[in-house]
Amino acid sequence: MRNNTEGPVVVGVSAHFHDSAVAVLVGGELVGAAHEERFTRVKQDPDIPREALRHTLREAGLTLADVDCVAYYEDPVKKLDRQLWMGLPQVPDSRPDALFRLDADRPFRDIREALGFDGRVEIVDHHLSHAASAYYFSGFADSAVLTVDAVGEWATTTWGRGDGDHLELIGETRFPHSLGLLYSTITGHLGFEVNEGEYKVMGLAPYGEPRFADRVRKLIDVTADGTFELDLAYFDFRNPQGMGTEKLTELLGVPPRVPESEIEQIHCDLARSLQLVTEETLLALAARAKRLVPSDNLCMAGGVALNVVATRRVVEEGPFKNVFVQPAAGDAGGSLGAAAVAHQRITGRRIAARRMRSALLGPATPxxxxxxxxxxxxxxxxxxxxxxxxxxxxxxxxxxxxxxxxxxxxxxxxxxxxxxxxxxxxxxxxxxxxxxxxxxxxxxxxxxxxxxxxxxxxxxxxxxxxxxxxxxxxxxxxxxxxxxxxxxxxxxxxxxxxxxxxxxxxxxxxxxxxxxxxxxxxxxxxxxxxxxxxxxxxxxxxxxxxxxxxxxxxxxxxxxxxxxxxxxxxxxxxxxxxxxxxxxxxxxxxxxxx
Incomplete structure (x- = not known):
């Protein structure tokens, strides 16, 4: 059992979308974090992280009775609002249970029933969780914050300000306009797995030439002030067969590649073109962050921040002296940010103001x-x-x-x-x-x-x-x-x-x-x-x-x-x-x- 003078024990949870995970803070110190998939052996397991929580608490010498608060990494009511706005989607045959995700009470039930926790629950907006996972673990005393992913509740991109103990989001781009979804759409068009194959597209890009870049730029309008919109005529985010319309294929002049078929030069060239436009857009978003928050520091999170080539360009060409990217920048890392926000709400203070030095946070085997x-x-x-x-x-x-x-x-x-x-x-x-x-x-x-x-x-x-x-x-x-x-x-x-x-x-x-x-x-x-x-x-x-x-x-x-x-x-x-x-x-x- 813990010493009560150590401060609150806060568990952050990301779940019910993909790549569920937990993080455990004790008195503002990160003592453990783990992905549920590593325990269940189901890649990107979205279920409530029972096993990850059990093992992470045990590694820290804690039990569920020691936990003061569970923080959930997105607002399920706001998310349901966006889901219903989209209309009831076609459900892929591979996921007949998908409609059960249209349930704003499910996170609370799972925390109470599946995890067995009956204490305080804090809800943290998705992009605030991303932002906190970067800023509160950066060690910076102040920073601009940029989060970019596919979509949270409504936001797909946010700009924020970190100042001492406090973090606030001060601007956003909302669904369906999404740099992450643009990248994922063309990932699927290239015959790779969406939400997994984006790494493959990034690795394929150097083999190509950006001869389709002007066509890809027609898909996204990036303004002089660093905001953007997609041309929605080319996208259908409710179609389980693929997120691009026939008009997208006509514009690109590249037919959809059959998964596992031969990769041709045209596919390399499309990957390179997509990567270039993504880099240009991320640089524009970072420049906007500097105008909004004139700090020397930038913190980044969200799945797009894991695009290491684009991140390198932000480091080398962007307007900031120092850049920190959360190493678990995707949704799993939202558990870190949710826990950090809950700690700040409970204590009025940020977690320990030190740079995250290690990602070796899971269980060990003697x-x-x-x-x-x-x-x-x-x-x-x-x-x-x-x-x-x-x-x-x-x-x-x-x-x-x-x-x-x-x-x-x-x-x-x-x-x-x-x-x-x-x-x-x-x-x-x-x-x-x-x-x-x-x-x-x-x-x-x-x-x-x-x-x-x-x-x-x-x-x-x-x-x-x-x-x-x-x-x-x-x-x-x-x-x-x-x-x-x-x-x-x-x-x-x-x-x-x-x-x-x-x-x-x-x-x-x-x-x-x-x-x-x-x-x-x-x-x-x-x-x-x-x-x-x-x-x-x-x-x-x-x-x-x-x-x-x-x-x-x-x-x-x-x-x-x-x-x-x-x-x-x-x-x-x-x-x-x-x-x-x-x-x-x-x-x-x-x-x-x-």
Whole structure:
């Protein structure tokens, strides 16, 4: 049980749309946060986060009885107003339960009944949750705030002002005018999954030329003062078959691509054109933020803030000296912001005014528990390095230097969409065929998709055009290394860099340093520990199954190392080459506006 002098325990909840999550604050300190999908194994699970709450409280040494307030990340009444304004939509066959989302009482019922909480509940508007997730975790004493996503209740873009303990939204663009929905519409047109494939479009863009940019600009009118409107003749956000009209296809001159079909140059060119217009628009929105709030600082959140190429342009070309992007900028991060707003309402003070330094906020698994899991699964030929970290790091660094692909599981799980050295797949970035190998036989995904480098922070400037920390992989930069790094260098010579410090990353930092001692390369390839269509692994069992279903060469579970050659023969026969069924809570063709 907690000490009551520590201040209120506030739980933030995002749920009932996609990517549900919880965050826990104790006395204004963030002690834990987790995605529900990591527990249920349903990608982007929208349901009330029962399991995430239970495990996050337990990790913090708390129970539900210790919680003073639950904060919900959007206003369900305002959201229902927008849903009814749209009219009853056609419901996709894949989501027959979707109409149950038209229920403004559901969040309260689920908090009371599913979570079992009968105390104070605070409702925080969706974009205020986004804004608070950025400002209150930035460490800035004052800041302009910009949030951009598909849609919340009504707002799709907001401008805000943070000043000391206080945060207010001072302007907005409302649905159906949405930069996020523009990007998602063309994502679907290109044959990728909406609300998941946007990352693919961003990765595909450097392979193309922006020859359709003028046509894409006809879809969105960005005014001189930094506001915008969509030309709604090209969009139908109620159509479950796709959000673009026939007129959109006529304008673009590019027919909709069939999912999983061949990607042609015309698709690359459309992706590049969309990306360019998105960057231009985000720069205009940031310029408006500066005019409204003449601070040196900008805080950003919302799903569009995860467009790392556009974010980089805001950092380099925008009018602000300092930019902070919430590492969990999407809806899951709304749980952080809702909790922070509730804390301010309860106490009259902001949460601890420090920069968020780590996203390692989920549960951990003690080494002894991992040992029991391995023995219980029948594994015998694993290497035990308990109390011998130096030997462990030497063994793993040797394997990396020999070209092995490593599944790396250590410490607390990441919060947000990026693997940051806790639940990661690692490899040597110098291998000429490493990117193709991992895409094809480990991640089972499209060959054009790039991988990120994790670099010792003190060496970052020697290899990348980067003059500030980038601990969360939130922006791209140019690769300038004297080393040949084909596995992490995109076709436009960019990379999405993670800078790694010993203070914040501990063992992961020391592993990269051990790799550098063997290779003179202070960089490793780092990608999320999961197969295509699955959430990032959470437990040792998840990691073991992913290892068995992929072509990862070696699995490191805390202090234990398992080489593929040491797997029991029966395991290899049963699991190698098999795939779990794809389980997702999100429609592939439309952004689920219910």
């Amino acid at each position: 080494a002894d528990e991992v040992a029991r899991t391995l023995k219980g699964a029948g594994a015998r030929d694993f290497l035990d390095f308990r109390d011998r970290e130096g030997d462990l790091l030497a063994a793993v660094a040797d394997r990396l230097a020999a070209g092995k692909v490593i599944g790396w599981y250590h410490g607390r799980m990441e919060f947000g969409p990026r693997a940051l050295g806790s639940r990661s797949i690692l490899a040597d970035p110098r291998g000429a065929d490493m990117r193709d190998r991992i895409n094809a036989s480990v991640k089972m995904r499209e060959a054009f998709r790039p991988f990120a480098p994790a670099v010792l922070a003190e060496k970052a400037g020697e290899h990348f055009r980067l003059d500030h920390p980038s601990p969360f992989m939130l922006e791209t930069c140019e690769v300038t290394s004297p080393l040949d790094l084909p596995a992490i260098t995109h076709v436009d010579r960019s990379a999405r860099v993670q800078t790694v410090t010993e203070e914040d990353n501990g063992r992961f930092y020391r592993l990269i340093r051990a790799f550098e001692e063997r290779t003179d390369c202070p960089i490793v390839l780092n990608t999320s520990f999961n197969l295509r269509g699955e959430p990032i692994v959470r437990t040792p069992e998840d990691a073991l199954l992913c290892f068995l279903r992929s072509s990862i060469d070696c699995l490191v579970l805390e202090d234990f190392v398992i080489d593929r050659a040491a797997l029991p023969t029966a395991w290899r026969i049963w699991f190698e080459g098999t795939r779990p069924p794809r389980t997702s809570a999100v429609s592939d063709s439309v952004y689920t506006l219910l």
